Amino acid sequence: MSKKRCRIGVVAPASRMFAEVAQRVPALATSLYPDRTPEIVFHPQCFASHGHFAGEDETRAQAFLEVANDESYDSVWFARGGYGSCRVVEAVMGRLTKPSRRKTYLGYSDTGALLAALYRDGFEAVAHGPMAQDILRDSGDAAVARALAWIVDRSPEALERSVGRVQKTAAFNMTVLSQILGTPLQPDLDGHVLMLEEAGEALYRIDRLLFHITSNAEIRRVSGIMLGRCSAITPHERDFGMNEEEIARYWCQRSGIAWLGRADIGHDAGNKIVPFGARPELPAMNT
């Protein structure tokens, strides 16, 4: 293992992080890595507040850039999702400098808009996986331990089981991917296994999202779709008549996209790491 102490900067491009996360996550990191505890720096912006957001758009963009462009950080780790990443992508992407390109980026849900833009721009260590505030979930320590295992050691055990068995992977929240389709943020997913998860939506909306995603000509070039967990499905006045897997199979069949089964991702503590693109060389921190 590397003697270098991993330095992780946490920023919140969407909603504000809960304050206790900044105590619990470093405490867990200390217990997991007593001899080489990663330094986890929570940017003050994580605690800022502006309406729905963790500070104004420019505040959030600036915090992201301060960490991403700083040589001393190894990783940009997102504090949490919520909503707001799409508002800062343009400002962020236009001002990234060379030190930003070698870093690990990790997040999911709303932050998928930023992951997409980074991946599209050729960043090589962008991954879908747990965020700092996941420590507040049931068994959330496991999620954060997995995120750290990926950031610190590129631990293969942290990966979704299909990663490495297929050529390329990508993962998104369905709504977040839907809301960047047809925009300059849409990444090229040609030949990727696309894993999709959702949380807090009604089944008819999951159906509409999968109509949207699978109707996009670029998306139809993926090598297949895997369905992650769809949690906290909201009730609707009428039973939809299909569950989420039946819906996903239906739209795969209609669109000619290969159905590749279930993916081990979701808005939960079991959310595994899915790197964007080909599986990176392991382990990165030893080099």
Next chain:
Amino acid sequence: MSKKRCRIGVVAPASRMFAEVAQRVPALATSLYPDRTPEIVFHPQCFASHGHFAGEDETRAQAFLEVANDESYDSVWFARGGYGSCRVVEAVMGRLTKPSRRKTYLGYSDTGALLAALYRDGFEAVAHGPMAQDILRDSGDAAVARALAWIVDRSPEALERSVGRVQKTAAFNMTVLSQILGTPLQPDLDGHVLMLEEAGEALYRIDRLLFHITSNAEIRRVSGIMLGRCSAITPHERDFGMNEEEIARYWCQRSGIAWLGRADIGHDAGNKIVPFGARPELPAMNT
């Protein structure tokens, strides 16, 4: 006025229509047009049920085609929205015949997916406006009377006030437009005034929808955006910090799209008619 009795076929490409609509709408039509009562035929499919939908996909597509391709009908009027139009568009568009092209099509909300496809395919009398089931709304008679005034007489009083003052118009529910962006259903709205309304969404979702819509390069070629009513906005854990008009102005400013003020459309009885494209010649039924 024309001696010909207008014949209107009602179909439900999305959710099932409430049965009482089939009594109340013809009764209103009789009182409004005692000498030339339009014949309003509710296709039996309006009352069918399959999970969330007014019958299976093929049942709904077939009903639409039976009316659209039948010479004896002057108009295809949508019974209601809900969800499901996007599922039948492909089957419908592939089987339309010549008699379908001269008809009036009227609907909004979920049926916008069909309106978009028809308009994209060159249909000339596609409009956004009240549906049969709007008669169940507060003051719903006014909505249905307006729809009939448009279908039967192309009454200029039924139109949104900007129609005819600008070169071209189009109108959509924000979510429905968002969910066809980047798909083969996305219509060419170059030079159109685009009117957008929403119902039952949280402000952060309206913000995300307007990010999506205004980030699309094709949409940026509209001549401007007008904001219809955003009704039944759902509460969220945090106050968003902007109202729907501030959000729309923000995204217009960011995207370089002209902000053209408010539009008189929405999920309500006041919902005015917005034809797709240039204002049609008036009145069509006299020719």
